[in-house]
Amino acid sequence: MSPSTRDTDERVRGAAVRLFAEKGFHGTGIRELAEAAGLSSASLYHYMGTKHDLLTEIMETSLIRLVTAARRLVESGDGPAETLAALVRMHVAAHALRQEETIVVDNELRALTPERRDNVLALRDAYEHIWREIVEAGCAAQVFRVPDVKVARLALLEMCTGVARWYSPRGVLSLTEIASAHAAMALAMLGCTTPLPSDDYAIALVTEIWGA
Amino acid sequence: MSPSTRDTDERVRGAAVRLFAEKGFHGTGIRELAEAAGLSSASLYHYMGTKHDLLTEIMETSLIRLVTAARRLVESGDGPAETLAALVRMHVAAHALRQEETIVVDNELRALTPERRDNVLALRDAYEHIWREIVEAGCAAQVFRVPDVKVARLALLEMCTGVARWYSPRGVLSLTEIASAHAAMALAMLGCTTPLPSDDYAIALVTEIWGA
Amino acid sequence: MSPSTRDTDERVRGAAVRLFAEKGFHGTGIRELAEAAGLSSASLYHYMGTKHDLLTEIMETSLIRLVTAARRLVESGDGPAETLAALVRMHVAAHALRQEETIVVDNELRALTPERRDNVLALRDAYEHIWREIVEAGCAAQVFRVPDVKVARLALLEMCTGVARWYSPRGVLSLTEIASAHAAMALAMLGCTTPLPSDDYAIALVTEIWGA
Amino acid sequence: MSPSTRDTDERVRGAAVRLFAEKGFHGTGIRELAEAAGLSSASLYHYMGTKHDLLTEIMETSLIRLVTAARRLVESGDGPAETLAALVRMHVAAHALRQEETIVVDNELRALTPERRDNVLALRDAYEHIWREIVEAGCAAQVFRVPDVKVARLALLEMCTGVARWYSPRGVLSLTEIASAHAAMALAMLGCTTPLPSDDYAIALVTEIWGA
DNA sequence: GATGAATGAGCGTTCATTCAT
DNA sequence: TATGAATGAACGCTCATTCAT
Structure with a gap:
């Protein structure tokens, strides 16, 4: 596989990520995707299986990286x-x-066929399982005090996931500041008032795993 | 307009809400919608304008109700x-x-045409503005203490909105319990430790405004 | 049949004539027609058979009137x-x-079904037959001198029929002037130089047969 | 573009011309057009923009050729x-x-959208303008004598255009004969009795400009 | 590796028409 | 007489995908 092939692969993937995020899977046409990748729609099929395959790959890769990162943090926590x-x-x-x-x-979970959705859901469950164990461990150790363990975990994840819906690299706060603010609010939500030192390791881990 | 017409109207709207939520606007076909409403696809057009009109109406109604409810709470707060x-x-x-x-x-904001999106965004902005004023007022009065006012407000909304993504009426917790847990976590996030009495007025308001 | 029924009949027919002329039979929708007639599309069907029936009736009536008028002129010529x-x-x-x-x-001959087209064509042929007999009689009597009898007849009819495509009641020339000019040019085309007195009888006949 | 692509282009155009002439623009369906061109309806869209685009192109090309031919004749007249x-x-x-x-x-002028109709009308006006100048010049020079200049011009054009409505290549008269008959009648209509030599240049020009 | 050509299936929407009220 | 409600069929057009070159 030549370097230019890999480049094109990434152009296709990048275009798909951008368009699927912006317009949704069903809202993105194959010709639109081809144009964004600088190819004809027929050529697109040299770099991907079907449109569904492309979506699946994007989702699985992303979740695998999240799981990988989370496991690394838990192991060294x-x-x-x-x-x-x-x-x-x-x-x-x-x-x-x-x-x-x-x-x-x-x-786009809903856009997947049932079989593929199951795979992706298993990954997502693995990721959420990691969070659950930490939250439950903290509650068991009475480090956290919450109205309901499950609700707390879900609320926590929704809050943090929501960043993707409003974050802008052009905002006034740095990513470190936003991450720290969320860490502080998360601990507050969990009734944990112990102040924690700021630590950029988790952010560095993201750039390591996802690439620059 | 006969009662059965209103019934059909509501069947169409209900089917649209369900399918748009489940499969997305672009993932829902007109024939699928018609079948879910118990009509032919041609008959559908007696009860709606275009598919886009239907989506717009659903979004606007929903946001107007949220704004109405929020204003009532703020006025009597x-x-x-x-x-x-x-x-x-x-x-x-x-x-x-x-x-x-x-x-x-x-x-489905992204599925709207620019002009209609602007209308809907204005409603959403009005709603978020209400939240912002409360959060800012609480911070100014030093009732709330947060790392960053804007981040806190966004995180709060994402956390609470997320309920729609995981709530199930068949869960073990009652809605009142979930709502109270969120209220408690929200105040904790905002550094406000004063305990508040439980109060079902806000939930009653929802059932009043949205209908049984 | 009440007077108002006849009024509505005529409103429907008038709207059809106007719209079929302006947009063509296939370019005119039944709802458009209903709106122009001030009725719902369902009510339209109290005043007509199908859209095709309406077209057929318009065409036949028009041709019958032309044939009637032509025969009267020939008989008294x-x-x-x-x-x-x-x-x-x-x-x-x-x-x-x-x-x-x-x-x-x-x-709109082409919009008719074959069977109905045959009926209408028979009427048109009857009308053209009258013209043919006059042209041929004039040629036989050497009152007319033309390069070719058939071509002359066809050219004559096209020229005169064309008036419908450009005439405007707001033009500077009166209808009498336009008619006289055509009569003069027609005779000139036919190589007949005898000057004829102007005569409004033929025009009066039109208003008599077609109504005011 | 391969030869077969051009062939297909012409098959599509040819089918459109035939069907639009026979059944009218609104009376011709896309699937009918596709079948006549030997393609699927989807493939049709490789060779045209929309159905309207195809109509527009046909009309503009035809009028441009008429204008071109007329200008050539006027310049060398x-x-x-x-x-x-x-x-x-x-x-x-x-x-x-x-x-x-x-x-x-x-x-099919009426089937065009207003904007496109304006373009096409401009071409038609350019063509009619050429005729007008000749008729007016002839009247000014007293070569022509007519009841009314404008009426004469319109009648002349309608007569000649009408040929498209009745001509058949299987008729007994040759095209040259028909054209000459019309030239003679036209001059007669205009009160011009000078006999003119037959001349096939104008007909040759048509086959040159429109293709064999 | 790249693409023009091709298509069956399906899109959202409108068609002319019927019928119960 | 009048019309809302209803629909099967068709509309013009786009979809994701394949394949010969």
Whole structure:
């Protein structure tokens, strides 16, 4: 596979991510995608299977990276509070830096065929499972105090995922500031008032795993 | 207009809300919509303008109701903490009880033509403006303490809106419990530790405005 | 049949004539027709059979009137030149005063089903037969001198029929002047230089047969 | 563009000209057109823009050719009588040899959108302007004597255009004979008795400009 | 590797017409 | 007499995909 082939592969993938995020899977036509990738619609099929395959690949890659990052943080984590803060920072950074991919993951589950949806859902469940264990561990250790463990976890994830829906790289706050604010609010939500030192490791992990 | 006409109107609207929420606007075909409403695709056009008109109406109605409810709560609110808790309860209740409509509002902005999107965005901005004023008032009065006012407001809304994405009427927690948990977490996020009495007024308001 | 029924009948017919002339039979929708007649599309069907029936009736009525008028002129005619001039005046007057109906007759033959087209063609042939007999009689009597009898007849009719395509009641020339000019040119075309007195009988006949 | 592409282009155009002439623009369906061109309805769209675009192109091409031919004749014309005879021969030949295209031009103006109609009308006006100048020049030079200049011009054009409505290549008269008959009648109509030599240049010009 | 040509299926929408009220 | 409601069929057009070159 020549370098230019890989370039084209990435142009196609990039165009798909952008368009699927902007217009949705069903709202994006194959010709539109081809034009955005600088190819004819027939040529597109040298670089992908079907439109559905492309979507599936995007979603799976994105979720695998999230799971990978989360596992790394959990393995090297100190206590529940520190680990949860790291997860929040990582999740926020990923949803800000890879806004389009994560939006696709969040919005286009419904566009998948049942079989493929199951695969993707398994990945998403694996990711959420990591969060659940931390939240539950923190509650068990009475580091966290919440009205309801499950509701807290879901609310936490929705809050952090939402960053992808409003983040702009041109905003006044830096990504580090936004991530720290979320970490602080997350711990506050969980009734944990211990102040934590700022730490950019989780953000660095995102850039490592997703690429520059 | 006979009663059966209004019934059919509502069947069409109901089918649209359900399908648009489930499959997305672009993922829902006119014939599918017609079948769900128990009509031929031609008959559908007695009860709606275009498919776009139907989407627009759904989104606008939903947002107008949210704005109406929010204004009522703000007008009758005591202080920032009490008002914010009421807003949270109302928003959560609306997103749980009217899950499908609110999902459509959240996901299908991009399916609107620019002109109509502007209208809908103006409504959404009006709604968010109400939240902003409460959050800012609470911060000014030092009832709330947050890392960043804007980030806090956005995170809060994402957290509460997210209920529409996971709520199930068959869950173990009652809606009141979920709403209260969110109110408590919201205030915790905002650094406000004063305990608030539970209050079902905001939820009752939702059922009043949206109908049983 | 009440007077108002006849009024409505005529409103429907009038709207059809106008719209079929302006937009063509296939270019005119039944709802458009209903709106122009001030009725709902369902009510339209109290005043007509099908859209095709309406077209057929318009065309047949128009051609029957042309045949009637032509026969009256031929029966009371003096010689070929006088009779031909009268036919020209009548034809021009009918195509100016009943511009829309005659345009429909000329343009919409193709929209008829074969069976109905045959009926209408028989009427048209009857009308053209009258012209043919006059032209041929004039040639036989050496009152007319033309390069080719058939070509002359066809050219004559096209010239006179064309009036419906350009006549405007707001033009500077009166209908009498236009009719006389055509009569003069027709005779000139036929190589007949005898000057003829102007005579408004043929025009009066048109207003008599077609109504005011 | 391969030869077969051009062939298909012409098959599509040819089918459109034939069907639009026979059944009218609104009376011709896309599937009917596709079948006549030997393609699927989807493939049709490789060879045309919209159905309207196709109609517009047919009408504009036809009118541009008429204008081109007329200008060539006027530039090389001797006097008003000779030039007018040449115009008549050319117009008649074009309307006989390109019967279908000219019928489309004459009948389908109303099917165009206002903007496109304006373009086409400008071309038609340019063509009619050429005729007007010749008729007026002949009248000014007292070569022609007519009841009314404008009426004469309109009648002349209608007579000659009408050829498209009745000409058949299987008729007993040759095209040259028909064209000459019209030239003679036209001059007679205009009160011009000078006999003119027959001349096939105008007809040759038509076959040159329109193709064999 | 790249694409013009091709298409069956389906899109959202409108058609002329019928019928119960 | 009048019309809302209803529909099967068709409208013009685009879809994702394939394949020969």
